[in-house]
Amino acid sequence: xxxxxxxxxxxxxxxxxxxxxxxxxxxxxxxxxxxxxxxxxxxxxxxxxxxxxxxxxxxxxxxxxxxxxxxxxxxxxxxxxxxxxxxxxxxxxxxxxxxxxxxxxxxxxxxxxxxxxxxxxxxxxxxxxxxxxxxxxxxxxxxxxxxxxxxxxxxxxxxxxxxxxxxxxxxxxxxxxxxxxxxxxxxxxxxxxxxxxxxxxxxxxxxxxxxxxxxxxxxxxxxxxxxxxxxxxxxxxxxxxxxxxxxxxxxxxxxxxxxxxxxxxxxxxxxxxxxxxxxxxxxxxxxxxxxxxxxxxxxxxxxxxxxxxxxxxxxxxxxxxxxxxxxxxxxxxxxxxxxx
Ligand code: NAI
Ligand code: MG
Numbered sequence: 001x002x003x004x005x006x007x008x009x010x011x012x013x014x015x016x017x018x019x020x021x022x023x024x025x026x027x028x029x030x031x032x033x034x035x036x037x038x039x040x041x042x043x044x045x046x047x048x049x050x051x052x053x054x055x056x057x058x059x060x061x062x063x064x065x066x067x068x069x070x071x072x073x074x075x076x077x078x079x080x081x082x083x084x085x086x087x088x089x090x091x092x093x094x095x096x097x098x099x100x101x102x103x104x105x106x107x108x109x110x111x112x113x114x115x116x117x118x119x120x121x122x123x124x125x126x127x128x129x130x131x132x133x134x135x136x137x138x139x140x141x142x143x144x145x146x147x148x149x150x151x152x153x154x155x156x157x158x159x160x161x162x163x164x165x166x167x168x169x170x171x172x173x174x175x176x177x178x179x180x181x182x183x184x185x186x187x188x189x190x191x192x193x194x195x196x197x198x199x200x201x202x203x204x205x206x207x208x209x210x211x212x213x214x215x216x217x218x219x220x221x222x223x224x225x226x227x228x229x230x231x232x233x234x235x236x237x238x239x240x241x242x243x244x245x246x247x248x249x250x251x252x253x254x255x256x257x258x259x260x261x262x263x264x265x266x267x268x269x270x271x272x273x274x275x276x277x278x279x280x281x282x283x284x285x286x287x288x289x290x291x292x293x294x295x296x297x298x299x300x301x302x303x304x305x306x307x308x309x310x311x312x313x314x315x316x317x318x319x320x321x322x323x324x325x326x327x328x329x330x331x332x333x334x335x336x337x338x339x340x
Contacts, residue, residue, distance in 0.1 A: 001032055004294055007059040007066035008035040012042045013268025014278035014327075015069025021280035021331035022067070022287050028335040029299045031291060036063060041071030041082055041268070052082045057089060064259040065294070067287055070268040080126065086261060087119050092254035093151065094158045095119040096289070097237040097265055099244045102281075103311050103321055108220055111243050114168070115226045116159040117233025119254060121147050122183070124230045145183045147229060152190035158255075159227035160198045171195065173206040174228035174236065187229050213239060237265055248279030248320045251286035253293070262290040276326045279318040281307065284334075306337035 010019040026033065038056040039047045047053070051071070060066050073081040086092070095117040101110055123145040133139035159171050173191040175184040188206060195204035207215065209232045215222065216236070220243055228236065241250035247266035254261040264282035272278055284307070288300035310316050316333040317323025325333070 001030070003034045004032045004065065005036060005063045006033040006290075007056070007063045007068075008033075008037050009040045009056065009066060009068040009071075010037070010043070011040055011069030011268065012072040013070060013270050013273035015041075015043075015071075015268060017273075017276060017327050018264070018278050018280035018283045019067075019069050021327050022283045024331050025284060025303060025334050025338070026287055028338045029302055031287075031299055032294065032296060033067075033290075040068070040086075041073075043071075044082070051079050052085055052089075057086075060086070060090060060259060060261070065290070066259075066261045067283075067290055068261050068263040069283065070264065070266060072268045072270070083263075084124055084126075087254055090254075090256055090259040090261070091120070092256040092259065092261060093118065093120050094155060094253075094255045095233060096162065096253045096255060097233075097240070097250060098289075099237075099240045099250055101244050102249060102308060103245050103317070106243075106245060108243055111220055111240075113220065113223045113226065113240055113243075114162065114166075115228070115233060115237045115240055116155065116162060117227075117237060118147075118151065118155040118187075118229050120230070121145075121151050122230030122232075145180075145231075147183050147186050149186060149190050152187045153194055156187075156191040156194040156227055157197075159225055160194060160202055163202045163225045164198070168202070168225050170203040170205065170224040171198075172212070172223055172226045173204065174209050174212045174226055174232055175206065176209050176232070178208060184229055191227065209236070212236065216240065216243065241265055246279075246320050248282055248318065249285070250282050251284075251289055253286065253289045255293075260290070260293055262286040262293070276328065277319050278327050279320050280327050280331060281318075302338060303334070306334050309337050310334050 010016040044051045044053045071082045098114040125146045127144040130138040131140040175188045177185040177188040250265035291300040310333040316325045
């Protein structure tokens with residue numbers, strides 16, 4: 001088997017715990033990755049004063065492939081999100097976030113939705129400033145979003161191509177073009193144009209984001225692939241995770257023409273960090289997307305099948321899924337199933 005070198009960033013908070021669990025499971029399926037371990041986030045600050053160290057950037061530049069734990073971003077002030085900067089640095093324009101029911105008995109039995117989020121533009125460009133009034137230097141806050149036709153067309157095309165490749169039936173364009181007529185009107189216009197190219201192969205409809213949020217709770221089965229702008233995609237993907245048991249279940253892939261970074265949707269979970277109870281499944285499912293990305297779909301399938309047995313038959317579940325298993329218990333249960 002050809003070995004593939006890949007960057008591994010354990011990251012902050014629960015990052016090192018879940019990374020350990022995931023790399024152990026990857027070894028059990030003989031995954032091809034040879035890890036180049038790097039720092040990032042607060043861990044990068046602790047090891048040399050930089051949340052996005054040059055060595056980490058150089059490593060991803062070399063490998064073009066990374067598995068990344070969550071990185072803590074200070075709220076309000078402090079440094080800009082390293083996650084956002086990495087997406088920009090490597091032009092990772094598509095964020096793919098699939099959610100699927102793995103634990104039965106929740107509100108819904110068969111959720112299977114893929115959210116494709118535009119990853120570089122919208123309100124995330126953070127063109128922000130304050131205006132002083134009187135003696136208040138921050139009396140007024142202003143933020144400008146940027147969407148370009150080129151990028152809107154590229155992300156919608158990505159969603160349709162994904163639908164074709166993965167046997168999906170429908171793409172839903174999600175926007176707020178009734179109010180943000182320029183910023184998200186452009187996205188809708190570009191989306192409808194691209195949709196025409198797939199007519200007869202992939203169906204297309206559109207929803208206003210707030211109505212979409214409600215419909216996702218009332219009737220999630222009407223959705224298949226959703227494509228939307230950056231901020232809406234961030235919010236809806238956490239909501240989607242909630243439909244299948246929470247953030248512990250939701251993986252994400254950041255894809256560009258030259259590199260791909262795989263990560264969990266969740267953050268560094270400071271409230272449970274160091275306690276050994278974090279659910280490693282989201283990062284594990286991200287590693288499965290990474291295996292598929294390097295044409296090792298059979299290994300990804302083996303892991304998902306082992307996970308299904310562990311969750312449903314062995315009933316080994318971490319506390320976020322109502323169980324009592326630790327991160328290590330869960331990883332051991334999965335490796336045990338992989339060995340049999
Ligand atoms: P969070 O996702 O870290 O946590 C939200 C809630 O979900 C917490 O109660 C947490 O305990 C729980 N949770 C998250 N992942 C879990 C897991 N694997 N197993 C069990 N429970 C889990 O979101 P929060 O608290 O808003 O953000 C914490 C930090 O993470 C912030 O600094 C934020 O900027 C950063 N963040 C980083 C991301 C990334 O690196 N891609 C994504 C989202 C947030
Ligand atoms: Mg988020």
